[in-house]
Amino acid sequence: LNERLTGVFDRITGRGALSEKDVAEAMREVRVALLEADVALPVVKEFIAFATERATGEEVIRSVKPADQVVKIVYDGLIEMLGGEEPVPLNTNATPPAVVLMAGLQGSGKTTTSAKLALRLTKFDRKKVMMASLDTRRPAAMEQLAQLGKQIDVAVLPIVAGESAVQITRRALQSAKLQGFDVLILDTAGRITLDEGLMNEVAEVAEIAKPVETLLVADSLTGQDAVRTAAAFHARLPLTGLVLTRADGDGRGGAMLSMRAVTGLPIKYLGAGEKVDALDVFDARRVAGRILGQGDIVALVEKASQDLDQAKAEKMARKLAKGQFDLDDLAGQLQQMKRMGGLQGIMGMLPGVAKMKGQMAESGIDDRMILRQEAIISSMTKVERKKPDLLNASRKKRIAAGAGVDVQDVNRVLKQHRQMADVVKQMARGGPKKMQQMAAM
Ligand code: GDP
Ligand code: MG
Numbered sequence: 001l002n003e004r005l006t007g008v009f010d011r012i013t014g015r016g017a018l019s020e021k022d023v024a025e026a027m028r029e030v031r032v033a034l035l036e037a038d039v040a041l042p043v044v045k046e047f048i049a050f051a052t053e054r055a056t057g058e059e060v061i062r063s064v065k066p067a068d069q070v071v072k073i074v075y076d077g078l079i080e081m082l083g084g085e086e087p088v089p090l091n092t093n094a095t096p097p098a099v100v101l102m103a104g105l106q107g108s109g110k111t112t113t114s115a116k117l118a119l120r121l122t123k124f125d126r127k128k129v130m131m132a133s134l135d136t137r138r139p140a141a142m143e144q145l146a147q148l149g150k151q152i153d154v155a156v157l158p159i160v161a162g163e164s165a166v167q168i169t170r171r172a173l174q175s176a177k178l179q180g181f182d183v184l185i186l187d188t189a190g191r192i193t194l195d196e197g198l199m200n201e202v203a204e205v206a207e208i209a210k211p212v213e214t215l216l217v218a219d220s221l222t223g224q225d226a227v228r229t230a231a232a233f234h235a236r237l238p239l240t241g242l243v244l245t246r247a248d249g250d251g252r253g254g255a256m257l258s259m260r261a262v263t264g265l266p267i268k269y270l271g272a273g274e275k276v277d278a279l280d281v282f283d284a285r286r287v288a289g290r291i292l293g294q295g296d297i298v299a300l301v302e303k304a305s306q307d308l309d310q311a312k313a314e315k316m317a318r319k320l321a322k323g324q325f326d327l328d329d330l331a332g333q334l335q336q337m338k339r340m341g342g343l344q345g346i347m348g349m350l351p352g353v354a355k356m357k358g359q360m361a362e363s364g365i366d367d368r369m370i371l372r373q374e375a376i377i378s379s380m381t382k383v384e385r386k387k388p389d390l391l392n393a394s395r396k397k398r399i400a401a402g403a404g405v406d407v408q409d410v411n412r413v414l415k416q417h418r419q420m421a422d423v424v425k426q427m428a429r430g431g432p433k434k435m436q437q438m439a440a441m
Contacts, residue, residue: 018066023055026070037291038223038254043261051077057382071292078288081261087281088241088266090117092127094212097176097184101209102243103202103233104217106190109245109271111141113217114187115148116271116279117243122154127182132157132172134165134205135189145187152276155181165189169205186211194229199236206237213240215268220244220255227258234263245271248278253290323428325421327385330413331377333420334370375403376413388414 034044092098102110121127135141149156176184218226247270267282379402400407
């Protein structure tokens with residue numbers, strides 16, 4: 001992609017800002033790259049609209065090639081659409097046993113993934129895990145799970161011939177509870193195609209077992225079919241996450257983006273081979289790199305963001321010197337805080353703050369506050385961020401709704417911004433000397 005974009009941007013290097021036309025041209029290339037990576041068309045469209053908005057009007061920074069800059073915007077956008085840099089951990093918080101239900105089509109990798117997950121939970125999380133096969137139609141499938149259990153030294157519910165999936169579920173729950181297992185993994189039966197009978201069975205099992213996690217296991221190599229499967233399952237079962245198998249053979253990663261966008265569900269793991277330890281925690285950065293078709297994209301993006309950070313810091317310094325500080329600047333500060341490990345990370349660097357931490361938690365000051373503030377600022381339009389005075393009651397209401405908070409929270413962010421802007425203004429008025437004094441404080 002970068003090569004393609006370099007072609008587009010060679011002509012426009014050195015201009016002030018990325019124009020609509022430049023961006024449109026670049027996005028045509030991005031579109032082709034995404035389609036080649038097997039991203040579903042509606043998802044491509046949604047993504048292009050989103051990235052276009054991000055890129056248009058973005059200032060061209062002299063030390064960064066516009067092509068790299070757009071690649072960075074696209075890369076960041078992909079990560080966001082894939083669910084962010086932080087993986088969503090598997091939830092096992094429940095009165096034991098925490099039930100993890102594995103659903104999916106036959107051959108998608110449910111049984112293998114059950115064992116991989118069991119191994120992970122025992123090895124890394126020191127959980128006591130039991131597995132049970134509900135695949136009553138294929139005795140060989142039950143035997144397969146029993147074998148895997150032996151291999152990784154994880155308990156498997158003994159097979160009783162003639163039981164229904166629901167009966168096995170009840171027995172597994174009781175047995176896991178009595179024997180004090182932390183986690184019970186239920187490996188369900190799969191059919192070649194979606195069918196009603198199977199869906200009803202899985203739905204009934206879910207109702208009885210009340211899983212904390214219901215994971216859809218899907219074969220990433222089946223591309224668009226996997227996306228349809230995910231949507232169909234999600235319509236019938238309250239899924240909590242996805243596991244995409246055969247990622248080791250999927251060089252493009254497009255199905256992953258589609259699946260995430262269509263279902264809105266977090267991708268929790270990637271199956272990366274047939275062996276029992278071949279299960280990776282989902283890493284959006286790696287997948288975004290794959291989609292852009294560039295092995296060295298991470299290095300490139302890191303370089304670009306360093307340069308961008310540098311340029312932004314300089315720009316910020318110039319603005320501050322003029323006494324300006326808008327809501328974008330506040331958002332930038334929040335970003336910086338997050339990068340330093342959030343409030344906890346920053347506080348952790350200060351001695352003797354353990355007590356204060358507790359007080360802060362009590363008064364609701366924590367990292368969620370940073371996220372909330374960011375959500376509020378990003379629900380504002382570009383113009384509103386530059387001119388907070390525009391924010392009347394109806395705009396505030398819209399922003400609060402967009403960020404999923406109360407108008408009060410919006411007001412709180414604005415107050416904080418006003419206070420900081422006042423300080424900046426005072427500093428600028430006092431001249432360089434005063435500024436140094438205050439910075440030292
Ligand atoms: P199930 O019918 O959904 O239970 O699927 P299985 O777990 O039996 O897996 C079907 C086949 O896919 C087996 O041969 C597995 O070894 C293979 N398989 C499962 N996950 C992966 C994966 O992540 N990568 C590769 N290469 N093969 C996998
Ligand atoms: Mg199976």
